[in-house]
Every structure is written in structure tokens, then in C-alpha cells.
Amino acid sequence: MTDVAIDPIALEVLWSRLLSVTNEQQAALMRTAFSTVVRESQDLACGVFDTRGNMVAQSETGTPGHINAMATCMRFFQAAYPEHQLEPGDVLITNDPWMTAGQINDITLVTPIFRDRKVIAYFANTCHMLDIGGRILSAEAREVYEEGFLIPISKLFRAGERNEELFRLLMANVRTPREVEGDLYAMASCNDVGGNQLLEFMREFELESIDPLAEAIIDRSEAATRSAIARLPDGVYTNEMWSDGFEEPVLLKATVTVHGDELTVDHTGSSPQSRYGINVVMNYTHAYTSFAVKCAISPEVPHNEGSFRPVHVTAPPGCILNAQHPAPVAARHLIGHFLPGLIFGALAQAMPKRIMADGAASIWITMFRGKQPQAALTKDPYTFMLFQCGGTGARPTKDGLNNVGFPSGVAGVPAEVMESLTGLVVERREVRADSGGPGKFRGGCGQYTTFVDRSGQTWSMSGMYDRLKFAAQGLLGGGAGSSGMFQLQDGGSANPKELLFHAPFSRVETALPGGGGYGNPFERDPQAVLDDVVNGYVSLEAARREYGVVIHSSKRADEQVSLPRHFSIDESATAKLRAVSP
16 A cells, blocks of 8 residues: 555544554553553553654543653654664653653653664653652652652663663662552553554555555644634633642633634743742643643544644743743642643633533642551552542533543542552542532532541651632633532641641541533523432532522431432422522
């Protein structure tokens, strides 16, 4: 096959097969990874690149902060190791935040794929390491040097052989060497799986190179993205929002300029970079900004080099969205995850009734460290990372989603897994009623979680939480979601972004924020409000107060307490209440 670009049917077949190759790559990674961060939470990205370093395809899942950052980091790898310095069996590695995914815990591995001693493609993946040394993952560091072991672009494997010196240095600097080494092998192996699948794919379709196929895919994606931008009215659209920050709130600004089939996002006016580790490098800012634009205007277009080209992202050096070395960056997601909501708020002016309301934004990451209970087989300290998600914003035609990790895409870990690997018990995990912003379409709910120590020994946690001060805002008349909450056993509060030590057998309670609502709450279908009450998403009081829906609950005297109540709408009272809609 010599010219796939002019044959749409062949292109579709080849594109589908290429996606299956990257999905095989990801499946191999998740099935062989050692840490729950990769295996359960899927904090990863996998992709294939042509010989010019352009991302052609990615696996079905993965976080935008990894996928898009991995796409732009390939130029650094190719500059450090041109093709003539590579040989079969080489695997390249780095975790430089300014080159890859914005924090030292995220490691990227790149494997050149050879055929007849010539590079025909690159496979890459980015994964979050459970530990990378330095401080326990937190926002407390004052310089990137404190945050862990930084690996410049190097060869992890040379011609298939381990770089023993690098492995020894890395293993000596991490708290969880077994998990880190196991994940590195899983990452290298999954690239090999992708490469072998690609070579078989090329043999089957008699392709001498994937570059013509890559060019056809990328060109079509670029044309589709440009067409979507061109449908927007030319203009300048602005938005701003606040994050909790570390010591003081952080202002984020975006100016979106649409001109023909090009779109530029400028973050001038955002707060200066912080002395704490909530700073965002430009690579990560570009990743989540371009992701937001694609979600808003062309979600159906394949995610590759072509969909990036018409979208330009700028931020002044030294601002919190373009932090300069050696700024601390470990908790960069706390700010970076606000970018989609920030962009959506600006684009809502150009795309009325097509954009979702503001959501919980940042996932909540908690690093736990302590010892197993005395009865445990191992007395080694544990280090465990937990991801939790709040509610997403409501959409123009649908409610928001409860406890879903938008925009990151990470998954939660079952309580049983956490309890088997730590000295903690998850005493409570439930949907947080009334946390979703009221609206014609309700914002997604957050969740309550209570952690209790069972080891009887001192334990610590480092939380990276936001939206404790600034709630997600509604859209077009929708109400704000509830802000988050973090509380210690004695009822006191503390800055969850700091490393906190807790007494034996103590507990900590968290309440994740909800998403904003969409549209006038008094226009919500009363039956939908009733369903929310039955499902525990909205209380009886909030149904009346926020939605103007009067719901009665009853229980027969002979019914057992454990049986569910019967709920019904008082249509007459509801009509009267809604007649005086605010």
C-alpha cells in the first residue's frame, strides 16, 4: 500500500488497527505494573509517534496532563538522542518537569522501534511513580531540588541491557524500590508490546513506513480542528477564576482569541509563581489548555499532533502557569486542573448553551505513610497514594457526574485494596448529598470519606486538596456546588497541603466539593428532583429550598425501621412554591 492518504476506507481500517496497537500497549502496562497508582488508578498515558516525533495515536484512556505533555516532550528526546545514537533495545527515560508532565514523580519512557536497523517509530508512556525520593509528595517544597530524584534524559536500557548505575542510584533514593523498579519494567515492556504489534501491523498491510499513514491521520485531524474553530465567531473572550493556593488565593486568567481557523489562549494576568509547589510548567499548561479547547469545540477529532497545531498557548514566564526553574512543582495539578473550567468559561461566550458548568476541578491526592498493624506479616512502613474525585459541572442537557475525575481521568482505588496495603480503614465513603449545585441540570456530587488508623502507631498524610474556599460556579442561572472540607478528629482544621502527623487510632474526615449547576433550578423536572431525593443526592430540605419541589416521606407504623421510606411529590404545594420562583 503506497498512498493511504487518498483512500478513505483504507485510512479508516489502518487507523482502527493503529488504535488497537496502542490499546495493547496500555493493557500490557496495566497488567504488569506493581503500583496501584498505575494498575488501579490508571495515572498513565501511552502513545505511538512517527519518525519525526509527532504523536499519531494514543490509547483509549490516560490523563491529558500525561498524554499532551508526552506529545510535546518527544522533541527533547530526539534532540538528546538523534537516530544515529540509538540502537535496538535502547529505552530512554526522564522525569524533568519542564520537559515532560510537570512534576518529578511522572516518568516518561521512550523506546525507538527498529526494522532493518532503521527507526520506523517511537513508542512512549508516562506513569506516575509511587515515590521518587525527596519530600513525601506534597506542595511544601521551596525548590524542585527538594522534591525528589531528577533524571535527565538518559538510557535506562542500552541495547537491551540494564543501565545498572542508573538503576542503583534511583533505587537508593526512593522509599518504595520494589514498586518503582517493577513499574519501570512494566513501562519498558509495554513499549516493546506496542512495537511488536506495530511491526506485525506493517507486515500485514505491506507498509514500508508509517510516516505516510501518520501524515494522513494528522492532516485530517488538523483540518477537522481548523474547521471547528472556523465555526466560532471571531472575537476575544476572557474569563478568570480563583484557586485556594497555598498561603493565599491564586488568580487564573485566560484570554481566548478566535481568528479564522486559529485559536490562541493567553494566560497573561495570572498570579506570579508561588514559593510553594503548586506551580505549573508551560508543558503542563499547554497540555490542559489544548485539551480543554479540543473538548469544547471538537471532541470527536482524534487526539494527535494535528489537533494541536491550530491551538496556541502562551503564558508570561514567571507566572504560576509558566513557572521557571527551580520552582517547586510537585502539586502542579492543583492549579493545572482548573484550566479546562477556566477555558470553558471563556468559550461559553462564543458557544452559548454548549459548555458545561464549572466542576470540582482538581482531583484530591493524598499520600499516606505509616506502619502496618502489629498482626501484619510485614513490619515495613507503607507509602500509599489515593486519588479521590468530586463532582463535575452540569451540562446543557444532562446532570453532572458524581465523583468522576474530570479533567484528569484517573480512577479511584477500592477501599479493600487500600486497607490491605496500609494500616488504615475506610470507615465511611458515601455520596455527599446537596453538594452538587442546583440547576435545571444538577451539578455532580462530591463524596464523604473517613480514614481511621488501625495500626496503633503514628501515621502521616500529605493532602493536595483545593476548592475548600472557592466553590465551583453554576452557569446560566445554575447554583454553585459545595466547597470541600477537611477536618481532624478533634474537630479542628489544618492546611491539608502540608505534611500532617496523626496520633494512633485517630481519624480524618474529608468532604469533596461538588460541581456547579446549569440553568434555573425551578425549571428542573420535579420527577428528577424526586429521583435525586430517593438516591440520596438531594435532601428533602434542599428539594424545597433550591428546587421549589415539596416532597413528602412516609412510613407505615408497622414497617421496620430498616425498610425504605415512601416519597411522593406534593404537586399542589410544588406549583404554589414554584409560582414565586426567584
